[in-house]
Amino acid sequence: MYTPQRSALRNLKMRNKNADLVFPSHKPIPDKSVGASKQSGTNAPVKLVIKPLKVKPMLPVNFEDExxxxxxxxxxxxxxHRPVKESFEELYKACENLCLHNMAPSLYSKLVNECEKHYIAEKRRLDDNPATQEAFLFEINRCWELHCQQMELIRSIFLYLDRTYVLHTPGIASIWDMGIELFRKHILPPSAVRQKTLWGxxxxxxxxxxxxxxxxxxxxTLINMFSQLNIYTQGFESQFLSxxxxxxxxxxxxxxEKLSVSNYIQHVSKRLEQEHQRIMNYLEKKTSTPLFKVVEDELIRKHIDTILAKGFSDLMKGDRNSRKNSKSKLxxxxELYDLLQRVNALDRLRAYFGNYIKNTGASIINDPIVNDPxxxxxxxxxxxxxxxRMDEFVxxxxxSSYNFDQALKEGFETxxxxxxxxxxxxxxKFIDKKLKIGNKQTSDSEVESILNDALVLFRYIQGKDVFEGFxxxxxxxxxxxxxxxxxxYERSMLFKMKRECGPGYTSNLEQMFKDIHTSREFMKAFYDSRxxxxxREEFKVDxxxxxxxxxxxxxxxxTPLNIPPxxxxxxxxxETFYREKARGKGxxxxxNLAYCVLSAYYPSGNKEFECTSFQAVTxxxxxxLPQTELRTFEEIQQATGMETKELVRTLLTLACAKVKLLVKHPxxxxxxxxxxxSVCDxxxxxLFRIRINSVQMEKTMEENEKTVERVFLERxxxxxxxxxxxxxxxxxLSFTELISELLGQLKFKAEVPDLKKRIESLIDREYLERGRDDPTIIRYLA
Known part of the structure; x- marks a missing residue:
């Protein structure tokens, strides 16, 4: 470290080697005899004395200028861009010496002025530059890169100034920040150069x-320049977003308007990805939020209704026969879900989803084939x-959004x-068909899956008592x-309904299943008895x-029927056996519910017919009778004792069906x-055993009406x-409160007019009464 005191001492020593400044310990030590040493007694310590300078050291007159x-x-x-004559160490020492002699403020001011002159000259050169757009951008880029390189070198030379005077003096910018400020002030102020750079x-x-x-x-590089100059937000970002x-x-x-919804969605997703890449490549991270908001507003938010109205139904339909197309729709x-989620518009997508389910489901339910048995x-x-399909979409x-799952549920229920x-x-009817077929056409797991799917539809049905009746x-x-x-399969279905609706819902069904097994046990005991x-001995029948x-x-x-004796x-x-077995029961x-196997003998061979009791008696x-003898409708009815309606159904299955056992004339x-x-001889x-179809086995309109009437009566x-x-x-309770209580407790959806009729019926039958002072009050009659 260079100090004035050391320099002065060194100069003085060179002038007079015998000066008092020389330490005494450096003087020649005279030889002493042993006797003299003994005579002195003890060795006294040597004292070192430093005397002040007689003349104060002075700097050369032109020291600062040099x-x-x-x-x-x-x-x-x-x-x-020329080579520097002096060495870096010499320049650094010059800066250090000026600072040590309290010349740092003046040195800093001169440095600022000298740099400012350079940037003013650079500004004039750029103003006179006729280049446009990319060529001009290259020139600005060159100017910025040179600035960065030059300021690095200058800061290295003046590092002592930067770390002492600048660091400890408030209100003064560092040498690097000073260069940034000068570049911003003179090269890129709000002027034509900045605008030219921005538009480029x-x-x-x-x-x-x-x-x-x-x-x-x-x-x-140029956007990083805007950022380094602290003009990124006002000088670039605002105009860039606009x-x-x-x-x-x-x-x-x-x-x-031009593209299909599918292509437009893909285009928007591509644009968002491109803007993300711009953020990663050259834009500042803080621009991400406003930039994406602009893109989302202009490409998504403004066109939500147009997108959904134009192509949502097409996206939902897809092509069931093309797995590739179906996957593409998914x-x-x-992508549409992700885009609308970005702009908080999922409620509108959910509304379209719910309406699509309602409209498509209604078209299925109202299809003409519904009335075709x-x-x-x-x-x-x-x-x-x-x-x-809708579950797959959700x-x-x-x-797997909860809101969309609820929209799916609401749509199906509606x-x-x-x-x-x-x-x-x-x-x-669908479940009945599947339980009859079982695993003949599908595996056990597929049957179970079908029953589970049917149970899902069952959950949406509000009139579960109607389903129970059928x-x-x-x-x-x-x-x-x-x-x-x-x-x-039957037990599995009963268990599913019991789990869904409670044990009371399936109690009668379980009892029916139990009755059949009990009947089998009774029949086994019957055939084991006398x-x-x-x-077997008297009638030879099973x-x-x-x-x-x-x-x-x-x-x-x-139904009346004359069964054979x-x-x-x-x-x-x-019946005799049953009365003995189950005492007290009749x-x-x-x-009319019975069926049997009837043996027949034809010239072509013997046959067995599985038929109902009506068909067998007929x-x-x-x-x-002889094969050629004919019987009229009245004769058959008199012999069988059947009602006209039942006999007509039975004759239709025997004389007009695919398997004709009787011949109708004409x-x-x-x-x-x-x-x-007559008999078809x-x-x-x-086949040896033939099942004869029966109209009674089909669900006729009359049976359906009776079932519905029975359900409504139970309601x-x-x-x-x-x-x-x-x-x-x-x-x-008031009339309104009673209606509200009923709507809350009934397991089926009831209409208010129907409830009013039932309340009036209870009043007529004296279970309830109206208040004498206030007719809107209903009272209980004990």
């Missing part, structure tokens, strides 16, 4: 958005496929319950006619009786009271019971 001249020459050489940058970015390749390193808005506003209005919807089961298959395209009874009837009727037929494909032996619990099964009206005797034998026979009326598809019938069929009872239970507990 030092500054060296530094200035170096600065000018750096600015003019914006032009290059616009070219890149148009698909052209640009010099990204150049753009990156130009971006104008660009995408025009592009959005043009392409949203991806397009996923041969094709109405396909409606449920369409609904299941539709539900699976899971894949809408990220369109399914527009028709009060039809969906429940079709669903029961399901109970079909379940009874499967049990009585032994058409259940598997008891395991009564079974008697039946009898199977289903003993049903009254109240659990659907109500059946006994042999069958009546068999029934009597079983039996009521429903012959055929037996021809067993004792031939034709329509039955007339004057028609006559030349009957031929390749009346439920409303009455619920109203009495509420009033018994509350004693007194």
């Amino acid at each position: 030092m500054w001249h060296k530094l200035k020459s170096a600065i000018i050489a750096i600015h003019n 940058l914006l032009s290059l970015i616009k070219y890149e958005r148009g698909g052209d390749s640009i010099n990204r390193p150049l753009v990156n 130009e971006t808005r104008d660009y995408y506003e025009e592009e959005g209005e043009r392409l949203v 991806e397009d919807l996923e 041969k094709q109405d089961v396909t409606v449920i298959e369409q609904l299941i496929n539709f539900k699976r 899971e894949v395209s809408f990220s 369109f399914i319950n527009k028709r009060q009874t039809k969906p429940a009837e079709l669903l029961a 399901y109970k009727r079909d379940f009874a037929k499967r049990l009585l006619m032994n058409k259940c494909a598997s008891d395991d 009564y079974g032996d008697q039946l 009898l199977h009786v289903n003993t049903l619990t009254q109240g659990s099964w659907p109500s059946y009206n006994p 042999e069958v009546a005797q068999c029934q009597q034998i079983y 039996l009521k026979w429903y012959n 055929l037996l009326t021809f067993s004792e 031939k034709g598809k329509d039955l007339k009271p004057t028609d006559k019938y 030349d009957f031929k069929f390749k 009346h009872y439920q409303v009455d019971a619920c109203a009495v239970r509420i009033m018994k507990m509350r004693k007194s």
Whole structure:
């Protein structure tokens, strides 16, 4: 370290070697004898004395000018790209000496002035530069890079100044910041040079958005220059965002009408990715939020309704036969979901999704095939496929969103319950068909999957009592006619409904299932007893009786039928056995629900017919007649004792169906009271055992109407019971409060006018009464 004190001492020593400044310890030490040493006694310590200078050291008169001249020459050489004469160490020492002699303020001021002169000259040169756009940008870039290099060198020379005087003096910028300030003040002030640079940058970015390749390193350097000069926000970003808005506003209005929704969505996603790359390549990170907001506003938010109205339905439909196309639609919807999520517009997408479900589901439910008994089961298959498709959209395209899942649920509940009874009837029929087929056409896992899908539709049905009525009727037929494909499937379906609606919902169905198994046990005990032996020995028939619990099964009206005496005797034998086995219980026979296997002998071979009791009794009326003898409708009715309606249905299945066991005279598809019938003596069929279809086995309109009437009648009872239970507990309520309580407690959707009628009925039957002072008050009568 260079100090004035050391310099002065060194000079003085050179002038007079014998001066007092020389330490005494440096003087020659005289030789002393041992005796003298002994005489002195002890060795005294040597004292060192430093005396002040007699003359104060002085700097040369032109010291500051000489030092500054060296530094200035170096600065000018750096600015003019010439080699510096002095060494770096010499220049650094010159700066250090000036600072040590309290000349730092003057040195800093001179440095600022010298740099300012350079930037003023650079500004004039740039103003006179005729280059435009990219060429001018290269010139600005060169100027900035030179500035950075030159300021690095200058700062290295004046580092002592920067770390002492500048650092400890408030209000003075560092040498680097001083250079930045001068560059901003003189090179890029709010002038033509800055505007020229700005428009050049914006032009290059616009070219890149148009698909052209640009010099990204150049753009990156210049934008970094704006940032270093602290003019990025006002000098670049604001104008850049304005130009971006104008660009995408025009592009959005043009392409949203020109492109398909799918292509437009892909284009917007591509644009967002491109802007993200610009952020990564040359824009500042803080520009990300406002930039994406501009793009989202102009390409998405302004055109949400246009996009959804124009192509949402097409995206939802897709092509079921093309897996590739279906996957593409899923991806397009996923992109649409992501885009609308960016602008907080998922509620509008959710509304379109819900409306699409309602409209599409309603078109399925209102399809003409719903009223076609041969094709109405396909409606449920369409609904299941539709539900699976919508589930896939929610899971894949809408990220399993809870709101979209709720929209799916609300949509299905809305369109399914527009028709009060039809969906429940079709669903029961669909399940009946699947439980009859079982795993004959599909595997066990597929059957279970189908039942689960059907149960999902079951959840959406509000009139679950209507479904129960149709399901109970079909379940009874499967049990009585032994058409259940598997008891395991039946138990599985009962368990699913029990889990969904509670044990009370399936109690009767479970009792029906239990009755069939109990009947099998009874029949086994019957054939193990003497009564079974008697039946085999006397009649040589196999009898199977289903003993049903009254109240659990659907109500059946006994239909008149003259059964053969042999069958009546068999029934009597079983009844005797049953009374002994189950004491105190009686039996009521429903012959109209029976079916049997009838043996027939033809010249072409023997046959067996699986038929109902009506068909069997009708055929037996021809067993004792000659083959050529004819019987009229009245004769057959008198012999069988059947009602006209049932006999007409039975003759249709025997004389006008595919398998014709009787011949109608004259031939034709329509039955007339004057028609006559005979046995088909030349009957031929390749199978030995033949099942004869029955109109009774089909769900006729009459049966459906009776089932619905029965359900509505039960609803009346439920409303009455619920109203009495509420009033018994509350004693007194207003009419409006009672209606509200009923709507909250009833398990089915009830209409207010229907509830008013039931309340009036209870008042008429004196379960309730109106208040004497206030007719709007309802009171309970004990």
